[in-house]
Amino acid sequence: MSRIELKDLRKEFGSVVAVKDLNLTIEDGEFIVLVGPSGCGKTTTLRMIAGFEDPTAGEIKLDGSIVNDLEPRDRDLGMVFQSHALFPHKNVADNIVFGLRMKNVGKEEQLQKLQEVSDLVRISHLLTKMPAQCSGGESQRIALARTLVTEPSNFLLDEPLSSLDAKLRRELRAECDRLHAELQKTFVYVTHDQEEAMTLADRIVVMDQGVIVQMGSPIDIYSDPVSYFVADFFGNPAMNLIPGEFVQNGSGIEFKSDQFNVPLNEKFSSVPIGSGTFGIRPENVKVVSSSNGSDRKIGLVEPLGKDTLLYFETDSDRPFVAVVDGTENHTAGSPVELNFPQENIFLFDSNGDRIRA
Ligand SMILES: Nc1ncnc2c1ncn2[C@@H]1O[C@H](COP(=O)(O)OP(=O)(O)O)[C@@H](O)[C@H]1O
Ligand SMILES: [Mg+2]
Structure with a gap:
């Protein structure tokens, strides 16, 4: 069970209000996409959920408990960023099991989990390669595997595909969909790409200038926009x-x-x-x-x-x-x-x- 609740969540950077009193409940197993133009507060929201950013006001609850003061590593969350930042001097396998080593997981279990996740994201053939020998799409799969291997209850993904070309993006988008169906974990996915939001989300949360302007299923948002902004943002x-x-x-x-x-x-x-x-x-x-x-x-x-x-x-x-x-x-x-x-x-x-x- 894993439910994320944001209550009156706010973040100010000096005079900039990046996130304005946001209220959102993300249900266990849901695939939520936060979408909106650059600068609307998506990353800041995700970073507050992850614990990398302290809210100026408001509450973050995981499974009913307030976690505002919990360290990121104690929140049972896995985060995947746009830039995949693999360790350049470790091979792919070592990159993936790094998180497990940090948690003192035994060698045998490490190997077994490594096998499982690399099968899951289809990179078993890359394990002995160095990151520099991997393509952009492969690196992004490795970054996914590195997060998957720690088996978090929730996945937070910040524009994980935006550095890839269109064809790879579509491929990995389908992969994200499949992973979600297979793992049945909660996914909070951030993107500025309306098409990604439409194709991936159970529920879309549209943000503009730090505020949620509309929430709903992709078809609701498309067929029943509440404003000019939403009408203009979705559809190509x-x-x-x-x-x-x-x-x-x-x-x-x-x-x-x-x-x-x-x-x-x-x-x-x-x-x-x-x-x-x-x-x-x-x-x-x-x-x-x-x-x-x-x-x-x-x-x-x-x-x-x-x-x-x-x-x-x-x-x-x-x-x-x-x-x-x-x-x-x-x-x-x-x-x-x-x-x-x-x-x-x-x-x-x-x-x-x-x-x-
Ligand atoms: N560390 C920071 N210091 C100052 N301003 C920031 C910082 N991080 C984000 N901001 C500002 O907060 C707003 C929201 O940023 P962000 O959450 O990164 O938007 P998005 O991910 O939707 O593009 C922007 O105006 C951005 O410039
Ligand atoms: Mg961002």
Whole structure:
């Protein structure tokens, strides 16, 4: 059993408030991903859980007991960092069992555990190599093994894959998933990469400027963002977000901007008049070829195989994007109509808060 509770957790560095009164309970066996832009307080939060950083205020509980004053080594946590910092003069095997030696684990048990974890992360063939002879992906596996071997109840991982190239990242991401399923331990994983968060998490915790802005399953976060910030952060290509005005139009409300005017149906009748943002995900935009000479022309066609991205110029520095099936035939310059199904529309007020229907 291992449950992590953070209560009003706060960290100040001089005048910088890195983490603002954070409240979060992480259940036993859960895979939690803390995600947000650089500087939002993810690492600081993780380091406080691990015991490398003293909170300015608040409590950290492990299994119901306050651990604020416990040394890192007494917290039963395993931490994996972005830079894997292996001992350069020890071979891979010695790097992995280092933690066990420190705990005076017997030679025989060391060997047995070494065998187990190196099988688990598939590095048995590397054990006699030196770190300098290993690739980035191999080094990251070794770093994982070094943490796994000590059998902590909780794993804390700080951007463990961000130094790797895209293909390796995907591979090791799948590995993390498999490890979690196999070990059934608690994983707290930090990343700035929304895709990593979406694919790995049981529950995503979105942070911005030291604060949790939304928590939920990946699909909740994607389909029901609470704000412009969250809507913009998740999804690739990102949600189309168009600044404009909500105006009264007869008995209904219409969104108006220089290039997009969208009448909103009755369910949006309580939208406050004034400036705001209209949002629609690229995959929800309906692109219809226009026979009667629409003013809207496809700017750029980007075939990706299964899908094709269509770009439209806008007044802002961000193009409007639609995703269509890769089998559809489109050419740059051809006139089209863009339709926005009402059930896929997101609206945000001038503060960036979601306006719900
Ligand atoms: N040791 C430190 N001294 C001063 N400021 C720090 C220190 N560590 C982090 N910060 C500041 O705290 C904020 C959060 O940093 P961090 O937790 O590293 O963010 P993230 O991991 O999300 O990128 C940033 O503004 C950062 O500059
Ligand atoms: Mg960080």
